[in-house]
Amino acid sequence: VTIRDVAREAGVGVGTASRALADSGNVSKESRARVLEAADRLGFRPSFAARAFATGRTHTIGALVPFFNRHYHLAILQGVQAGASADGNALIIYNVENAEQAGKNLRFLASTRRVDALIVVALSTDLVRKVFPHELPFPVVGVDRATPEGVSIEVNHAQGIHLAVSHLCGLSHERIAFIDRFQDPISRQTGNDRMLGYKKALAEAGLPSMESYARLADYSEDGGNQMARELLALPDAPTAIACASDIQAIGAMRAVRERGLSVGDDIAVTGYHDVELARYVGLTTVKLAALEMGQAAAEVAIAMVEGLEPQVPALPAPELVVRESSGATIKAGRGVPHRE
Amino acid sequence: VTIRDVAREAGVGVGTASRALADSGNVSKESRARVLEAADRLGFRPSFAARAFATGRTHTIGALVPFFNRHYHLAILQGVQAGASADGNALIIYNVENAEQAGKNLRFLASTRRVDALIVVALSTDLVRKVFPHELPFPVVGVDRATPEGVSIEVNHAQGIHLAVSHLCGLSHERIAFIDRFQDPISRQTGNDRMLGYKKALAEAGLPSMESYARLADYSEDGGNQMARELLALPDAPTAIACASDIQAIGAMRAVRERGLSVGDDIAVTGYHDVELARYVGLTTVKLAALEMGQAAAEVAIAMVEGLEPQVPALPAPELVVRESSGATIKAGRGVPHRE
């Protein structure tokens, strides 16, 4: 049953039927009612494909995201989803686990105009550029990429880490280590903004910046665990360990406990991202505006599809979330996972 | 640049160009090469919309899922994603937070033929049926719904809970409570299979089934916490608490600690689902084949789109995952979150 059937049934032309169905004005109340009634009676279902074909818009936006199961990226995605669906757009998620897959997805996306816009989350700009020496046939907006080209939603990671380290300084720690994470070939190049935030916070507190305290580890629990072990085995072991991710921090907390020490009491630990997990394990961390970033990205992308000039909104700054692991709220019940 | 341009450039007809591009046979090697070369030179990108329009297939499958952030559903989704993309299909996720939203999404999906098939995760059959008194214009496959109609991938929750409770019986507990979860208007109607699994396990161990031990609570940390408090305040307090979800179990663990008791040592607690969190808090739980279920659903859906008879594959049975919270591995380092 097509729009033609509906038009015939309603005794109008297809044009009128189309206008009535799309609610695009220029239809008398009467015709409108008859068309709608006829459509309903016939069980008319407009074809998405035909509509997309005729209008050139798929009302779909794509998101290229690494590591489907990383909480932080999921939060961003949730924001993208919200922003997209608010405008009636569907979201297709392209999962990226490695460079090869990223290339495949990107090539596919570029080759068939399946989406109206693409949101690229946390992916290395180099990677994207390598796959697309030329222009993509739709707008692209980046999220959380340190060397952004074109339109991009960014977070100030230097500021974020600065927050955590300053917090530790404020708790009178003088030996503060930082476990950053390795750069991988897929993820965004972060430059060294996190490390800069760490050093800046130390400098502001009048603390020396020691080479042996600035570490790089895998972006994993084990990565954090290993590196924390090394740090704790140092003759001049740190009394506080800031981490570049919550997941590494959880590994570091384990290292502290495995040494027979108490997290928060003997050794302070901080994370980064404020993933859901952090709450349950009492981790002091830095909350990023992941949801808002995703939503902003979707909104900007949609605006670009409409041909508007992209206007990136201001986003909430990183925010310190104090829990037990930094030792600042020990009296509140250390060791007992509790809710905020 | 359309297929017509490509055909002209290659000196062939559009038919030949189409066949060459789609690799659908009946094209001479020579023509094929020329078409491909021309397409490449011109930077031809086939229009997804036009193709979908012409073939009637969108190569997209939809997934209707409640609560985007529930780990268990996410795992299912990851499976769906894998199954769908293996066959070159995209996945559109329709997030459902309440009955109203579910209805809206379903109506939208039904009204515009945007997807080739729909996968309905954990949603109440009643809800779906209420929105669709009639047939949907595409195949629908359910996942984890207790009163399945049509094609559906199911888990044996009675067996799953039975596993956990039997484990507790095996640890010589004699007062074992069970915190089930309320039925909500969106989620699947579970009948009472979980409760049945609990009672069956008790019966097998020769334990009486006490009314005051079988509880219903919110599907949340607080829900589990509240109910565990009540249970622990009982004159004949249980020594073990099985829960219908990991998240409730985490609340229950907190209740135990808040009473000054030790989880695993004084009071055993078990969860259900084995979400990622469970590992970090040392929760003994039951692992469900969420990923496999999702993947199977996608495969079945795709088969149905192709017109094949759906053949639901056998899935891994629920599996007990023993960690510290049940007291079975206390010596392994109680209280220290550790990895398996």
Place this chain on the structure above:
DNA sequence: TTGAAAGCGCTAACAC
């Protein structure tokens, strides 16, 4: 093996 031509179902421009 090939080219021409007929749609797929809708929107939008146009004349009325």
Place this chain on the structure above:
DNA sequence: GTGTTAGCGCTTTCAA
């Protein structure tokens, strides 16, 4: 306000 018509870009007959 309305009906007619010309596409949108592809696939798939159908004859040749």
